[in-house]
Every structure is written in structure tokens, then in C-alpha cells.
Amino acid sequence: xxxxxxxxxxxxxxxxxxxxxxxxxxxxxxxxxxxxxxxxxxxxxxxxxxxxxxxxxxxxxxxxxxxxxxxxxxxxxxxxxxxxxxxxxxxxxxxxxxxxxxxxxxxxxxxxxxxxxxxxxxxxxxxxxxxxxxxxxxxxxxxxxxxxxxxxxxxxxxxxxxxxxxxxxxxxxxxxxxxxxxxxxxxxxxxxxxxxxxxxxxxxxxxxxxxxxxxxxxxxxxxxxxxxxxxxxxxxxxxxxxxxxxxxxxxxxxxxxxxxxxxxxxxxxxxxxxxxxxxxxxxxxxxxxxxxxxxxxxxxxxxxxxxxxxxxxxxxxxx
Amino acid sequence: xxxxxxxxxxxxxxxxxxxxxxxxxxxxxxxxxxxxxxxxxxxxxxxxxxxxxxxxxxxxxxxxxxxxxxxxxxxxxxxxxxxxxxxxxxxxxxxxxxxxxxxxxxxxxxxxxxxxxxxxxxxxxxxxxxxxxxxxxxxxxxxxxxxxxxxxxxxxxxxxxxxxxxxxxxxxxxxxxxxxxxxxxxxxxxxxxxxxxxxxxxxxxxxxxxxxxxxxxxxxxxxxxxxxxxxxxxxxxxxxxxxxxxxxxxxxxxxxxxxxxxxxxxxxxxxxxxxxxxxxxxxxxxxxxxxxxxxxxxxxxxxxxxxxxxxxxxxxxxx
Numbered sequence: 001x002x003x004x005x006x007x008x009x010x011x012x013x014x015x016x017x018x019x020x021x022x023x024x025x026x027x028x029x030x031x032x033x034x035x036x037x038x039x040x041x042x043x044x045x046x047x048x049x050x051x052x053x054x055x056x057x058x059x060x061x062x063x064x065x066x067x068x069x070x071x072x073x074x075x076x077x078x079x080x081x082x083x084x085x086x087x088x089x090x091x092x093x094x095x096x097x098x099x100x101x102x103x104x105x106x107x108x109x110x111x112x113x114x115x116x117x118x119x120x121x122x123x124x125x126x127x128x129x130x131x132x133x134x135x136x137x138x139x140x141x142x143x144x145x146x147x148x149x150x151x152x153x154x155x156x157x158x159x160x161x162x163x164x165x166x167x168x169x170x171x172x173x174x175x176x177x178x179x180x181x182x183x184x185x186x187x188x189x190x191x192x193x194x195x196x197x198x199x200x201x202x203x204x205x206x207x208x209x210x211x212x213x214x215x216x217x218x219x220x221x222x223x224x225x226x227x228x229x230x231x232x233x234x235x236x237x238x239x240x241x242x243x244x245x246x247x248x249x250x251x252x253x254x255x256x257x258x259x260x261x262x263x264x265x266x267x268x269x270x271x272x273x274x275x276x277x278x279x280x281x282x283x284x285x286x287x288x289x290x291x292x293x294x295x296x297x298x299x300x301x302x303x304x305x306x307x308x309x310x311x312x313x314x315x316x317x318x319x
Numbered sequence: 320x321x322x323x324x325x326x327x328x329x330x331x332x333x334x335x336x337x338x339x340x341x342x343x344x345x346x347x348x349x350x351x352x353x354x355x356x357x358x359x360x361x362x363x364x365x366x367x368x369x370x371x372x373x374x375x376x377x378x379x380x381x382x383x384x385x386x387x388x389x390x391x392x393x394x395x396x397x398x399x400x401x402x403x404x405x406x407x408x409x410x411x412x413x414x415x416x417x418x419x420x421x422x423x424x425x426x427x428x429x430x431x432x433x434x435x436x437x438x439x440x441x442x443x444x445x446x447x448x449x450x451x452x453x454x455x456x457x458x459x460x461x462x463x464x465x466x467x468x469x470x471x472x473x474x475x476x477x478x479x480x481x482x483x484x485x486x487x488x489x490x491x492x493x494x495x496x497x498x499x500x501x502x503x504x505x506x507x508x509x510x511x512x513x514x515x516x517x518x519x520x521x522x523x524x525x526x527x528x529x530x531x532x533x534x535x536x537x538x539x540x541x542x543x544x545x546x547x548x549x550x551x552x553x554x555x556x557x558x559x560x561x562x563x564x565x566x567x568x569x570x571x572x573x574x575x576x577x578x579x580x581x582x583x584x585x586x587x588x589x590x591x592x593x594x595x596x597x598x599x600x601x602x603x604x605x606x607x608x609x610x611x612x613x614x615x616x617x618x619x620x621x622x623x624x625x626x627x628x629x630x631x632x633x634x635x636x637x638x
Contacts, residue, residue, distance in 0.1 A: 043362060043363075043426065069398075072394075075392045075411075075413050076395060076413065076415055076416050077416070078413070078416075079417065080416035082416075083416065083437075085416065085423070092394075094397070096398075096415070097395050097397075097404065098402060100361050100362070100395075100399065101399060101402045101403075103362055107362065118402075122403050123401065
């Protein structure tokens with residue numbers, strides 16, 4: 001019985017998802033991960049955001065690197081480099097096995113949802129993690145130098161090209177994954193949490209799926225987003241750089257506006273350092289929570305998660 | 320300019336190939352490897368015999384294990400096991416990169432010959448190594464319990480099922496690789512060496528390719544085989560066990576007969592411990608060299624290689 005649905009990209013989203021998994025019962029939380037930055041590489045289907053959430057929620061994420069798996073080793077990649085293979089995407093030996101196994105299951109005709117459930121079970125990520133869709137959606141980053149597949153932009157080119165826009169190939173033909181839409185329609189739902197992930201390339205693909213915006217608007221539960229921009233900076237990733245390049249102010253207010261313009265959020269969480277922006281966000285018709293959103297410790301994750309759930313509860317009560 | 324063509328399976332053949340590479344100039348040696356035990360596994364094209372020769376000739380083979388790569392690690396396999404993947408075929412982290420890279424090149428339309436050349440160049444296996452064919456040929460082991468793909472018989476089932484026969488799927492449609500047939504037809508050729516590999520599953524597939532037997536008979540150079548059976552035992556692998564199961568005496572004499580019956584060998588090398596078999600082998604119309612064929616040290620490999628080349632030279636001179 002899902003009480004909370006969290007929409008997540010990679011690292012930042014996974015942090016809050018971990019917090020949420022500790023303040024509600026595990027079976028009450030569904031994490032829906034972006035799959036528009038999935039890609040085919042070396043013949044393998046790689047799902048970076050799904051894996052980041054899965055590794056984080058199973059306690060297998062690499063705390064030092066901030067991505068990938070704990071206790072990771074790199075013999076495969078060293079050997080691949082030796083024979084002139086493509087090594088720009090850093091595939092660790094342990095991580096690689098997940099991609100090989102996923103690809104095998106997909107080739108055998110299983111859905112990405114089913115494979116994700118299998119992998120989570122095996123890895124001990126005791127969580128209801130679902131891909132946003134079982135269909136292929138691929139983010140294309142439009143830049144001055146031409147179109148780039150997302151991972152080429154993000155990893156190979158280190159987010160250096162100047163961004164002029166985004167599009168999500170395959171989005172029109174894609175269907176939201178069955179578990180996701182079902183959870184949104186449930187009477188038990190208490191909150192939809194938009195994690196502090198990149199609004200353009202992590203959250204927008206999820207929102208762009210047919211039926212998702214309508215389901216969010218119809219959901220009994222409020223939608224609460226946590227700003228990924230704090231004091232004009234993205235804590236992780238290129239969100240702030242993208243905003244500057246798109247002539248959007250790199251502020252939490254602009255992120256709130258990005259969601260509110262489409263009537264998608266009921267509540268918005270800004271960091272304490274952005275307290276002065278709260279009245280401006282409220283003018284968008286969105287309730288505001290000011291909180292400590294920078295999650296360094298596990299306690300930070302739990303604390304923010306608890307505040308976000310309480311905030312949603314308050315919005316529900318106010319209705 | 321190829322002076323010596325060596326036909327090889329895996330470990331035993333690679334040992335003699337290494338010896339040969341040290342008694343003739345590298346560019347004078349071509350090693351033709353069996354590819355009938357190649358297989359598709361985890362979506363990868365794996366060529367066990369090609370790789371064993373390549374690792375051995377580049378000094379990257381694992382001396383302790385007797386197969387695979389030196390300095391190998393197993394993080395991938397551990398992780399694959401964790402998620403319930405197929406782990407019966409022991410893919411090391413470094414070895415795996417070779418299969419991934421090979422598969423990528425093959426999918427891009429390159430021939431196995433071209434990929435093998437590329438991998439040898441990159442790994443520093445300064446050798447003319449060619450697959451027996453660029454086409455798919457797959458050994459099926461016929462057993463009381465039914466047909467088994469070769470690696471399932473060999474690795475997964477540890478050669479335990481009782482063998483009743485073999486067949487090579489795809490052999491009728493396969494063409495010997497271009498480099499192989501060209502070398503056999505060359506006037507420069509001084510010897511064809513059948514390495515001490517399994518006659519049934521390593522050498523026979525090579526000999527079964529269209530045109531190979533004819534080319535061997537027409538070649539100016541003598542064909543010299545080294546017995547893989549010493550004192551009734553196979554030094555490596557299931558050859559002796561297979562012979563018993565096929566009601567063939569597990570002797571060097573029977574191996575000589577296996578080749579001589581088809582008029583394929585001019586000379587045969589038996590181990591010193593099988594010295595008493597020499598007159599019987601000669602009755603098959605085959606010249607015999609008695610030598611120390613058990614190759615423990617590098618010096619043993621060089622010594623046997625030198626004797627085999629001299630033996631072929633003597634056969635040529637006697638003609």
C-alpha cells in the first residue's frame with residue numbers, strides 16, 4: 001500500500017528517497033526513477049538513475065565517489081582500455097554485472113519494471129522501485145554543437161557544451177509504467193514528492209509521460225517538490241549551469257516557477273539559505289516549507305524526509 | 320611470409336605454439352585456432368581457444384590456473400552471482416573486457432579474423448593468429464543424456480557425461496578463414512604442425528572445414544602431429560576419457576591412426592614414454608619422432624618446438 005510516491009533522478013533524489021525509506025514503512029514508499037538517461041553502451045542496457053537509487057537503498061552505494069557501488073574495482077575497464085575499447089563511461093566490475101544481467105532479462109522479453117524488481121530483491125534493496133516507463137525514452141541535449149545523447153553530454157563531455165534545449169525521444173509513444181500510474185490513482189496516497197533532482201533532465205521526462213500530469217492533478221495527495229538549487233547553486237550536476245544557459249535565473253524560485261507554471265506542485269521546499277525567496281514562491285500559488293535541504297549525513301536525509309512528509313500532511317489538512 | 324602453420328586448440332596447443340614462436344621468427348609462424356568451441360554467453364561472443372593462444376603468446380596467461388589471464392580478478396562474477404546470473408562459465412574481470420570488445424566489433428560487421436588481429440595487436444601478442452573460420456561452427460557433444468553445446472559439456476558439466484559422438488554444426492556452410500588457406504597454399508610453407516590438442520574437438524573441426532584436407536594433402540610442406548596422449552593419459556582435458564567412451568584405445572597409436580586413416584599426417588611425434596609404440600605408428604605409413612613432449616618449462620616448449628621443426632625439415636629432405 002503506497003503512501004508516498006517519490007519521483008527521482010540520480011544522486012540527489014536517491015538521498016531523499018533513502019531518507020523517506022526511513023521515516024515511512026518500506027512498503028509504503030514507491031520510488032519512480034527517471035529512465036530517459038538510460039542508454040545502450042557496449043551492447044548493454046544501462047539505467048543510471050535506477051541503479052543509483054537501487055544501490056543507495058540497498059546500502060551498496062559508494063559514499064566516497066558519490067556514484068557507483070561500494071568496494072568497486074576497475075579491472076574490466078583497465079583491460080578494455082588496453083584493447084582500445086570505449087572507456088569514457090566508467091563501468092566498475094561489480095556495476096557491470098548488473099547491466100549484463102539486466103540486458104539478459106530484457107532480451108528474454110521481461111519488462112524493465114520486472115527486471116528492476118528482480119535486481120532490487122537480489123541486492124536487498126527492500127523497496128518498491130519502478131522505472132518511469134518500460135518503454136525506451138531517451139533525452140537528447142540540444143547544444144550549439146548539435147544534439148547529444150544524454151550520457152555523451154553528461155559523462156563523456158562533462159556537461160561542457162552549452163545547452164539550448166532538451167527533447168525526450170520516444171516520449172510520445174511511451175506509457176508510464178503500470179505500478180506508477182496505479183500508485184498515483186490510489187486513495188491511500190498521501191504525498192507525491194518531487195526529489196531534489198534536475199528539473200529538466202531528471203523530473204521533466206517523468207512529467208512528460210502521457211497521463212502523468214493528469215494523474216498528478218487528479219491525485220488526492222498533494223505534490224511537494226524539493227528545490228535542487230540552493231543559494232543559486234546545484235548541489236550536484238549541471239542544473240544551475242543549464243539554467244544560466246537557458247536564460248533562466250539559477251534560483252530556487254525559478255525551479256518553483258518551472259513546476260508551478262504547469263500547475264504541478266502544491267508545495268515547494270526551499271533551503272534555509274533561500275528563506276528570503278519564500279514570499280515570491282508563495283505568489284506562484286504554492287505553499288512553502290523552509291528547511292535544511294542539504295543532506296550530508298543520514299540524519300539530514302531522515303530529517304528532511306520527515307519534514308517533507310509532515311509538510312504534505314499539513315497541505316492535505318488545510319484543504 | 321609463413322614458414323610454419325600450427326593448428327591449435329587451447330592450453331596444450333598454446334604451449335607448443337609459444338615454443339614455435341621462439342624457434343622461428345614471429346612473422347614466420349601462423350597459429351590457426353579452433354573456433355568450434357566458441358559460444359554466445361551473457362550476450363557475448365566468447366572464443367576460448369583463440370583467447371588462450373592470444374594470452375599465452377602475449378605473456379598474459381595465468382600460469383597458476385592454467386587458463387585465463389594473469390592477475391585476474393572476479394568482482395564481476397561475484398556481483399553476477401549476487402543477482403542470480405549464470406556463473407558456471409568463469410569470466411574474470413579482465414578476460415570479460417576482451418569478450419565485450421570482440422562482440423562490439425563483430426556486431427559492427429568486422430570478421431572474427433579482423434577482430435582477432437586487432438586484439439592481438441593491442442595485447443602485444445606479436446603473432447599471426449587466425450581463427451579457423453570467420454563463420455559460426457559449433458561443436459555439439461553427443462551423450463547418453465542428449466546433445467550438449469561444447470562449453471556446457473566441458474565447463475558446466477565438467478566433462479562428466481559419457482560421450483557417444485561429436486558433430487560440428489554449421490561446418491558445411493563454413494569457409495576456412497582467408498589467411499589460413501592462403502598460408503597452406505604458399506610455396507614458402509615448411510611445415511604444418513598439429514599441436515598436442517584434443518583430436519576430436521580441437522583439431523577435427525579445423526580439418527573438417529571445406530578445402531582444408533585437400534589443401535593439406537596438396538601442400539608442399541609435411542604435416543606433423545604431436546600426440547596429446549602420453550602413456551595413455553591426456554595431459555589436459557578429456558581426450559583420453561573420450562577415447563575410452565568411444566571404444567578407442569586411449570593411446571598415442573590410436574591418435575596417430577585417427578589422423579593417418581584420412582592420410583592427413585606425414586609425421587607423428589610420440590613421447591619418450593611411448594617409445595615402444597613407434598614401430599606400430601610407422602606401420603601406418605607415418606614417420607615417427609620420439610621426443611620429450613611434456614612441456615613443463617619454457618625450455619621444454621622451445622625444445623619440443625625445435626625438434627618438431629627439424630623433424631618436418633628431415634621429412635621434406637627425405638622426399
